[in-house]
Amino acid sequence: FNDEEEDELMMPSDELAQSDSEFVNSWKDKDIDP
Incomplete structure (x- = not known):
């Protein structure tokens, strides 16, 4: 988080x-099967 909304x-x-x-x-890890 860097405080920049954009x-x-x-x-x-x-x-x-x-x-x-x-x-x-x-951002999901494609190698993990939930």
Whole structure:
């Protein structure tokens, strides 16, 4: 957290997510089966 609202939905690819679900899915560990 860096106190800058414009990058709150930043994905690991350095792109801004268009939705909350896109943001969450981008940070999921694909190697872990829930």
